[in-house]
Amino acid sequence: MRIVVARCTVDYTGRLSAHLPSAPRLIVAKADGSVAVHADDRAYKPLNWMSPPCSLAIEQNPDDSDLVTWRVTNRAGEVLTIVLEEVFHDSEHQLGTDPGLVKDGVEAHLQVLLAAQPTALEPGLTLVRREHPTAIGPVDLLCRDVAGQAVAVEIKRRGEIDGVEQLTRYLELLNRDPHLTPVRGLFAAQEIKPQARILASDRGIECVVVDYDALRGTDDPESRLF
Amino acid sequence: MRIVVARCTVDYTGRLSAHLPSAPRLIVAKADGSVAVHADDRAYKPLNWMSPPCSLAIEQNPDDSDLVTWRVTNRAGEVLTIVLEEVFHDSEHQLGTDPGLVKDGVEAHLQVLLAAQPTALEPGLTLVRREHPTAIGPVDLLCRDVAGQAVAVEIKRRGEIDGVEQLTRYLELLNRDPHLTPVRGLFAAQEIKPQARILASDRGIECVVVDYDALRGTDDPESRLF
DNA sequence: CCGTAAATGTCGTCG
DNA sequence: CGACGACGTTTACGG
Structure with missing residues (x-):
């Protein structure tokens, strides 16, 4: 990983065109070839970036040795051009591959909990199958209600229009x-x-709000994901 | 902006729980109090982060002077804890506020252009209203065709299933x-x-591919966004 | 490589 | 402040 702090201009051409006027910024070039340009605010989103897979070419300007140009390109023809005007910091670090993060509280876990206790959704509901396959993908839960009618259940952490x-x-x-x-x-x-x-x-779809913590509290610890 | 490269462990508790085992990573603390932890891949997304507004407290471990803990919290009660085990790099930089970026080619501009020249969509089409309100949100354009029939127009930069x-x-x-x-x-x-x-x-929905550059070339410069 | 679904999505806008 | 839709969404996962 190469870390550069420099006054620079940035141009992106691809899905849209964008330009950044000259200003001091953080530039991070990662081992996978990706590059991100950050301002001094917003933790998450870079001002400009190129996602992997992509390749980085660094060119010395023949006319002006102070100007170095980074050109990042990908297969789709998108181009990110960074012109370094004044470099305040430049260092390289070997980080190695990250062990990755362990998560909890996601949709998968909710699905496990509800599969174990479908009555939390509706009295008398019984599970037929989890991840019941269809031509366009698996339904989270397929159940039968107390009257024997089939019930398809879609589970989300946050229920929005997409899910419906x-x-x-x-x-x-x-x-x-x-x-x-x-x-x-x-x-x-x-x-x-x-x-x-x-x-x-x-x-004609019914909505049920489920309490994750309550489900967790009443379930069998053996069936937990973690 | 403070830039640290260090072997660290990270824990996040909030919308979910997540843990990162000890490994070398890039940690960026920005002027707005936000913090991001990056691995050596993926340009865009940090492994872990806290978005502003939030506050950063740095605590020296009294038992072991080698261990420093960063605790980032926000109003919603989310907590990001970073324990620095071995620091390889640590520097501070004054970047100032960024002038911000200039964009072009977005959906909003397309909508303005097509509202000004609905005949680019279909001969004889006339605009009734832009952003015509409905109970579930505004329709991009409501028009009447040459026969007087109402036409609802949805405009996207890239037309995909969710647009339909x-x-x-x-x-x-x-x-x-x-x-x-x-x-x-x-x-x-x-x-x-x-x-x-x-x-x-x-x-039964018709599709029309629109040429952004052509629309731009024929429109009235006065009506442009930029 | 394409298509789909998830995301601590983030970010602007408008009520 | 919350709801809603756009985003260069990005990212992971299947076929």
Whole structure:
């Protein structure tokens, strides 16, 4: 990883055109060839960048030895050009491959918990299959309700419109199966946005807000992911 | 901006829980109090971070002077804890506020151009309203065709499936209005993906590929965004 | 390589 | 401040 702090100008041409006037910035070139240009605010988002896979070419300006140009290109024809005008810091570091991070609290875990206790979604609900396959992808949970009717469950951490659309597509396919139809839709999330709720209601899909911590508290520790 | 390269462990507790085992990484603390921890790959995304507004507290471990702990917290109660085990580099830089970047080619500009010349979409098309409101959000353009029929236009830079879904939802709502129904759908983009085209066709929505440069060339310079 | 779904998405805008 | 949609979304995962 190469770390440079320099006054520079930056130009990006690709999905759009963007230009950064001359100013001091942090430039990070990583081992995978990627480059990011950061200002002194916003932790997450670089001002400009090139994602891997891409390649970096460094050119010395023949007319002016003070000017060095970094040209980063990718297969899609996007180009990021950085002209270094004044370098305040320049160092190289060997970091090695990162062991990666361990997460908890994601959708996968919610799915495991709800698969173990489908009655948390609705009294009498029983699990038929987790990740039930369809032509366009797996449904999170396929269940049967107390009356024996099939119920397709889509699980999200945060329930938004996208999730309702996704469940709608699954329902359309599942209802073509004579063994299953008519299939009810159930949209489960820790939090459901008003617009998603309206759309779901309009499509005849029920919404259930689930409490992650409560589910965790009542489940069998053996079945936990972590 | 403070730049540290160090062997460290990182823990995040907030929207989820995450842990990074000990390894060498880049840590950037910015003027707004935000902190990002980067591995030697992926230009854009940090391994861990805390977005502003947040505050950084640096504590010297009383038992072991080699261990320094950074604790970053925000109003929402999220906590990022970084324990520095071995520091390879540590420097501070004054960057000042960035002049910011200049963009071009975004969807907003396309919408302005097409609102000014709806005939670029279809001969005889006239604009009724830009950002026409519906219960689930505004339709980019509401027009009337040469026969007087209402036409809802959804504009994207790149036309993909979710854009077609969006337009479908608008059409469903607009068609409930007796003053408008039957409403035609028109999906306009600089580039339309095959899957989006198929879905649009299935829904009876027409697709129009628009040439941004050509539109720009023929429009009135007064109406430009930039 | 393309298509889809997830994300601690982040970021602007508008109510 | 919250909801909503755009973003050069990025990133991971399957076929």
